[in-house]
Amino acid sequence: MEKSIPVSNKNVEITDSFWINKIELVRKEVIPYQWQALNDKIENAESSYSLRNLRLAAEVLSKRKRGEKTPVFPTDKWHYTPENADKNSFLGWVFQDSDPAKWIEAVAYSLQNTPDTELESLADSAIDLICSAQAENGYLDSFYTINNPDKAFTNLRDHHELYCFGHLAEAATAYYNTTGKNKLLNAVCRFADLICDVFGENGKKGYGGHEIAEMALVKLYETTGNERYLNTAKLFIERRGTRPYYFDIERGIKNSNKIDYIYNQAHLPVWEQNQAVGHAVRGVYLYSGMADVARLTDNESLFKACETLFDDIANKKMYITGGIGSTKDGEAFTFAYDLPNDLAYAETCASIGLVFFARRMLQADFNSKYADIMERCLYNGILSGMAEDGKSFFYVNPLEVHPTACKYDSRKSHVKPVRQKWFDCACCPPNLARLISDYGEYCFTENEGTLFINLYQSARTSTDKAEIEIHSDYLNSGRVEFKIKAKTPFTLALRIPFWSNHFKFSKENPYIRKGYAYFDINGDETLTAEFNPEIKIIKCNSNVRENIGKVAVMRGPIVYCIEEKDNGSNLHLLRLARNPKFNLDGEFITANGYREKEDSNRLYYEYSETEETLVKLKFLPYYRWANRGENEMSVYIKY
């Protein structure tokens, strides 16, 4: 491991119009909209109930404190609605508490970018509400607090206390690091202390069914310095998947088959997990925690396990867009090279989780392959999750869409041809909000002697080593200028993007290692890099059965697609010409191609030469698709 630590979003000013636009959309659209959603104030949308639950939990706690008896409700479901549950019980998904937490976290990062006293006081009020729902012993989960506190921590596999805790901890550390206010942090530490009591060294051998507590405990450790938190994260990881299965023990059964816990990545000890399997978001959240613990405990074998999992994803289980999770069944990974375009799940949250994982791998060992994946996800499968007006979202990010199939074929019912305003299970929009608001955190990492630049938008930062201003034309000409005022001699490491065949630096003959070009910097200096993005025809590994005979088009990190709006319906009839003449036309790429003549009504007939007409194909960046209404889309095209 060759480590580095990120330069905080707090110390990074994004000056890049592309990213400012996204960050501002989150600040002006997503965060206020989500606040309305948390308050159940969106008409014609499924209720969130999340703040209502916290309020109810606080009332229930006061009653209990006063010695009043409170009713007990069932805890056997994942989702409670006015139709299937008592009106005085918890409502919504069992993990509903995580939504206000993600909102607070997004607000914290947003305040780092743009201070806003009104928003901050709104967040303070949410924090007050959350803290009022904390029990005296530190327990903080509105589901069990309302429905039955005696059942707390009895179903780690299916319920989400450790998951909600994790999101709360991420919110608390972010809010504390932004504002210095420690109310939520203190509350979360009390909850963390309880968790360490129950599941620590001498406690129950449990771990969460939906991972995140691992990386959240690490954040809490990094913020407070309390080693107990790191140690519990380590225990969660070391125990996972060992026999006897904890999920068997808590359910009072014996010797489950390992297949039963693949979904939760709890089928094998993590060191033996050499393939990414199960629920994709859970997977990358676990692997993120593993990478954190490996780095902080200098555990090389755990790091190797992480690298094996990372490579398995990046080389065998990832869509060209950075999407992961090939099937809606369990929102899960399937098997190597199984990447169907039209049935893809590729949840926005999963790509976000993959960025978390990649950033942590990068911290553990600076290697451009990790930053390359961050970039691939960010510019493609993550940004596609949000409409250009910030008002609607994709949960699922397919690589091929035929709207009729989405309507009439239940296998594709998870694939939406247009973004949705909000979701019943609203994990993706707030996850997008917290990632995009924290974009700055992903740009730079540093260690003792070296400052690494991982992403190439225009930005400013100041660290102990230097003040750096980036003027970037990365997505267009590929030219990036770095104005450096060194405070001390240091090494600047610039990632060489995976897609750049002909890069050039103003300072010649840099030392190149693990995908970074190293430059010694001694004073004030302006350095430029030219990455020369070319329009490329990209082929998939031949084991990806769906894409045999097809190609995709990329330029720089941007994956392109064809849409019906620009190319007519029946995109599958289109073919890119051999050695096509590509042209840049604003954001579009045009190329010459052919359209196969549509058959009339014969279903099967004797082959005769296919008739084709010449057409001009128009490719649009994938992340921009479906911003002009419902239509067909495809990333791959016949070649």
Added chain:
Amino acid sequence: MEKSIPVSNKNVEITDSFWINKIELVRKEVIPYQWQALNDKIENAESSYSLRNLRLAAEVLSKRKRGEKTPVFPTDKWHYTPENADKNSFLGWVFQDSDPAKWIEAVAYSLQNTPDTELESLADSAIDLICSAQAENGYLDSFYTINNPDKAFTNLRDHHELYCFGHLAEAATAYYNTTGKNKLLNAVCRFADLICDVFGENGKKGYGGHEIAEMALVKLYETTGNERYLNTAKLFIERRGTRPYYFDIERGIKNSNKIDYIYNQAHLPVWEQNQAVGHAVRGVYLYSGMADVARLTDNESLFKACETLFDDIANKKMYITGGIGSTKDGEAFTFAYDLPNDLAYAETCASIGLVFFARRMLQADFNSKYADIMERCLYNGILSGMAEDGKSFFYVNPLEVHPTACKYDSRKSHVKPVRQKWFDCACCPPNLARLISDYGEYCFTENEGTLFINLYQSARTSTDKAEIEIHSDYLNSGRVEFKIKAKTPFTLALRIPFWSNHFKFSKENPYIRKGYAYFDINGDETLTAEFNPEIKIIKCNSNVRENIGKVAVMRGPIVYCIEEKDNGSNLHLLRLARNPKFNLDGEFITANGYREKEDSNRLYYEYSETEETLVKLKFLPYYRWANRGENEMSVYIKY
């Protein structure tokens, strides 16, 4: 409508080695094996419980007759097991009674081909058992008789009394027509009388959730001449899908959305159903009944509705193999041209049902398009359902199989790469048994002046018009010889197979109409037809997205496929050469082609010319696939 009636299987002697082999497999393997299955005597197989249920029903009835109180059990599930139900209750699927019925029907046809006193007495014993389970009022369904007779006919949508009745009626008519024994026929008529009382002209406005009673009542009418049966069939069809929905009425709800009853083809009146939708087997069973009623009641508009549905299937929703039902979700039709190869359901029973439908359309109106579909199904998607040793079966008949995907991708968990010994829901093997044993029934139809030959195996028959001997080399050279001894002058109509471009008859210039060639026959005569099967490259309609850039190979009615055993793994890397040199090599067809070089480990990379090696491709008839162990298979190949 230009009608004809089939020459009974009883009067057709199949002398064709290909079909004798299949018929004998059913007689020697399938029928005895199924008898063991019905008796729960197969080790390591899910129990059938079907004879056990009938025995229990008989006991329960005797007790009730003696005035003893018998327990009541729940009737809210589709499937009852020792784990979820009382040991004294009904066990198995609610439609379990249909299995002994299908077995008796298969035995009846088999006895027509090959008398067998031992088998006949076994069938008699099964019939005795069934009849002992009949209540005094004629009711005959072991599920409600055991679990709760008061609930009889209260859930036509989900339960299967009318379905089980239908299979019993088909068994009873077949057994009576074969043996002259009327015990089962009488019992079924009593049950039919009860059904006519309950659901007749002045009864409840119901109809079955799983269709079949319609065509079964027609068989009962044709056997007994009792017009009440035809009339009830007509009522079942006329009422179906009309508002208010009967399935709403019986459940005490109002105004269901039509989408709720698409599965059962009860969403619209049948005249308005211009697209085949819902559960594919149910669909073609309903359409079969509609065709019967249209023919017998001279209802032209009902016949037109049938033709629209038939054409919708044949021209938009049928695999090249005659498979129907593109999705496992509801075992259903999806939408026009949605024919995914690897996710196909294409249930053996559905293709069998399509043959039932096609045969009935042919009876209503002699047009070769109906017999063409019979032939396509029989030689491809139906025969594929049975192993060459008659000992294992496919429920699902995919057009592309990648065994790894069947194991690790739950979307394909219904696709089995090898045939199974038996099924928990064992509808397909007995359906195969009854169709193949009755194969003779599909060969000839006749009307006053004309004898139609629809299928071209070697066979003998004798009707009022003539004695005919067919000596067929249809599948090989395409030559078929007809030795005719006319008893009276008549017209012989020979179907011109859809695949035959260069047919030739020994008697020149026949009159050709609706796909049949007509010849006047006056005495003894030998006529030959040469249909000249050629190896053809077949293309799909361009709206079938999955098959763009791919072709299939056919010769005569036989669809071919490539298997891993003959062509190596990764069949998707193979490509058929332009203008390939085809050769017949026994049952195989060979051709020259190319294999794309397999990529090592890069997932995405810049396109460079694909490397290919020359290979000799080996195609096997589709119906023969998976007889040499688990391996990849594909009907379509790149071109």
